[in-house]
Amino acid sequence: MIKLISVYKEYPRSGLALKNVSLHIRKGEFAFLTGPSGAGKSTILRLIHMTERPSEGEVRVSGFSSKQVKRRDIPQLRRRVGMVFQDFRLLRTRTAAENLAFAHEVTGGKRSEIKAKVQRLLAQVGLASRASAYPEELSGGEQQRIAIARALIHDPVILLADEPTGNLDERAANGVFDLIREINSVGTAVLIATHDLDLVRRFSQYRVLELADGAIVYDTLHSDGKQ
Amino acid sequence: MASSSIRGAIGALRRSPGLAVLSAVSIGLSLFVLGMFGLVTHNVDVNLRHIERRVEVVAYLRDDVSGQLLEVLQNDVRSFPEVSDLSHVSKFEAMRNAMQDLEEFREVFTDLEMNPLPASIEIQLKPEFRDPESVRRVAELVSLYPFVEDVQYGREWVEKIYRLRRVGGAVAAVLGTAFAIVASLIIGNTIRMAVLSRRDEITIMRLVGATDAFIRRPFLLEGLITGLGGGALALGLTYLTYLVMDGSLLELSWLPNLWAISGTLAGGALGLLASALALRRHLTTYV
Structure with a gap:
């Protein structure tokens, strides 16, 4: 599903962000990516989303390889990989339903399908009654739910979340996290980048990958905990 | 789409x-x-x-030119590729034009016993041949006819324009x-x-x-x-x-x-x- 093979990522100004990172996330798996700020969590997510390419090594995502993928193929990859961020990234001039419809329409979705799809997604994230609300009229938790609904518009096989609860109070954060678990329960792989260790400890049944200084220093999947 | x-x-x-x-x-x-x-x-x-449209070559003719030769000249000049049109101005018309254009000399003209002004042909050129080189070429060709006394085309003026x-x-x-x-x-x-x-x-x-x-x-x-x-x-x-x-x-x-x-x-x-x-x-x- 997702494979990083001996990946290095170097930026011209800040230097090495990832050093020899290898990891494998399987179909339907749920994993946390933890570590302090600047450890390289977001870089890994961007590499999987192919917003960036590795300086060395290879990233494989759902049949696409960073070594071969062409620019024109990347939109197809992104329809299989949903992504949400700490700051939600909703369009402020559009309602919740319009934000979802926009994502459907700009990826060539049929107009006749939009309404039903948007209603289904809004119901799935528990916001069927908030369809016509603008982002500023929604709470942080509600905005993140809409962002998650948008990420699900193409029924992705993987959901990437970059600090999805970072801007939320505990109650809203729990609600959003439960929603992500529900999504995972129907077969969507989930990779959450977070530095919220409380959250990680509470759900110790899930795999944890810990990053420090651009390298994976701990992986619960491996018996010795080290890679 | x-x-x-x-x-x-x-x-x-x-x-x-x-x-x-x-x-x-x-x-x-x-x-x-x-x-x-x-x-x-x-x-x-x-x-x-x-202004350029007024660029023309004027060939002044000798008084003794016959009507036949004049026709030959006119037909020849008309066949030049540079020429769009030409008109013949007789001695009489030249005098009448002069009296109209130069009113202050009207009396001088009236007192004359004979008409000193020559007949001429005024040659208009096609727009693409109103450059100094073409104008000069036409003037030179026309001046080769023995019964053409003088050719004028305002060289400086043509060049300036x-x-x-x-x-x-x-x-x-x-x-x-x-x-x-x-x-x-x-x-x-x-x-x-x-x-x-x-x-x-x-x-x-x-x-x-x-x-x-x-x-x-x-x-x-x-x-x-x-x-x-x-x-x-x-x-x-x-x-x-x-x-x-x-x-x-x-x-x-x-x-x-x-x-x-x-x-x-x-x-x-x-x-x-x-x-x-x-x-x-x-x-x-x-x-």
Whole structure:
């Protein structure tokens, strides 16, 4: 599903962000990516989303390889990989339903399908009654739910979340996290980048990958905990 | 696909009409400067052409030339590729013209016992042969006829007009290019602002997997519509200025239709081009 093979990522100004990172996330798996700020969590997510390419090594995502993928193929990859961020990234001039419809329409979705799809997604994230609300009229938790609904518009096989609860109070954060678990329960792989260790400890049944200084220093999947 | 691009473009224009109007006005004003320059250039050109039309070669004939030889000369000269028309001015007509044109000498002419003025033929040249070289060539050929006493064509004057037109053409080309570049830069920046104001939309489009072509199309269409609007505005403003100035300050002639249509279409093309460039930059900056 997702494979990083001996990946290095170097930026011209800040230097090495990832050093020899290898990891494998399987179909339907749920994993946390933890570590302090600047450890390289977001870089890994961007590499999987192919917003960036590795300086060395290879990233494989759902049949696409960073070594071969062409620019024109990347939109197809992104329809299989949903992504949400700490700051939600909703369009402020559009309602919740319009934000979802926009994502459907700009990826060539049929107009006749939009309404039903948007209603289904809004119901799935528990916001069927908030369809016509603008982002500023929604709470942080509600905005993140809409962002998650948008990420699900193409029924992705993987959901990437970059600090999805970072801007939320505990109650809203729990609600959003439960929603992500529900999504995972129907077969969507989930990779959450977070530095919220409380959250990680509470759900110790899930795999944890810990990053420090651009390298994976701990992986619960491996018996010795080290890679 | 195409209809969703049109919907996207119209939707964007509706959502931020202020910015769309601002872009169109900015394009319109930039092209208006170009339009005014075109109007001035066109009128200078029309006037110089008007003066140039008076370029002619006059061959003065000896008094003893027979009607037969005169006809030979006229037929010969008519067959020159440079010549568009010619007219014969008899001694009598020459005198009558002189008396009309030089009223102060009328009495002198009346007192004369014989007509000293020679008959002549006035040769008009085709527009493309009104340059000094062609005029001189025709004059030389005509002067070879033995019964042609003298040939005049105002050499200095012809050369001056010719030089003026050439310099004028070069100045117009340089200034026109400079104005067009300035207009393009202003239009480019205006459209870039419009694209930047919708950076969030582009980011979301990329995030959810919209193709580059899909992202580009509504922006290009929006650029085209805004550019055409600006072009039409520039044309309207130029025409308004023409109406105000014509007759009250100067006698002006309106731009040829081809110029007016090209100017408006140029607005659309510039809008399209500016959008394409702004997007290219944006799409490569934000993967």
